[in-house]
Amino acid sequence: MATHGEDRRPCAGLWNTPMVYVNGDVTTCCLDQHLDNKLGNMAEQSLSQIWNGPTNHRWRLLHVLDRYEESGPYCGACNWRSAGAMPHDKVTAYLEKAGETEALAAYRARWGLPS
Numbered sequence: 001m002a003t004h005g006e007d008r009r010p011c012a013g014l015w016n017t018p019m020v021y022v023n024g025d026v027t028t029c030c031l032d033q034h035l036d037n038k039l040g041n042m043a044e045q046s047l048s049q050i051w052n053g054p055t056n057h058r059w060r061l062l063h064v065l066d067r068y069e070e071s072g073p074y075c076g077a078c079n080w081r082s083a084g085a086m087p088h089d090k091v092t093a094y095l096e097k098a099g100e101t102e103a104l105a106a107y108r109a110r111w112g113l114p115s
Contacts (some may be wrong), residue, residue, distance in 0.1 A: 009111075010063035010091055011075070013083030018051045026050045028059065029074060031082055037072035061100060064091060064107050088113055 011029075019027045024042035027035050037059075040050035050056075062071035063086075069076030088111060095104040108115060 008066070008068070008080055009085035009088070010060065011078070011080055011083050012086045014056060014060050014063060014071075015086055015090065015094070017083060018047060020047065028056065028072060029078070029083065031078065032074050036074040057098070060094070061103050064095065064100075064103050066110065 013029050017030065018039075019030050019032065020042065021027070021035070025035055026039045026042060026047065028037045028039065032038075039053065039055055042050070045053075059071035059075070062068065063075070068078070068080070091107060092104060092113065095101075095107065105115075107113070
């Protein structure tokens with residue numbers, strides 16, 4: 001059951017817009033001015049490693065499962081419309097590629113998407 005409104009889909013920001021601060025800190029959101037959703041620092045890892053790492057993957061899955069408050073300290077309180085919603089075809093392609101079959105089935109069922 002949706003906990004954030006029937007129309008809230010995963011945030012496109014978690015897939016499309018890494019935010020890199022001048023010191024190399026990487027976060028998931030342009031609204032995250034205090035680095036509450038900090039993923040890492042580019043002095044320690046590449047942007048690709050940070051952005052495609054286990055923390056962001058887990059947060060993406062939690063968005064897919066409508067568990068936003070668990071996907072980083074900032075997401076549960078977000079107005080969520082700022083970055084826009086991730087298109088269904090992009091979410092399902094990501095889940096398929098990642099082998100996340102249970103999350104994919106749950107997402108398709110929630111949104112009435114074909115298998």
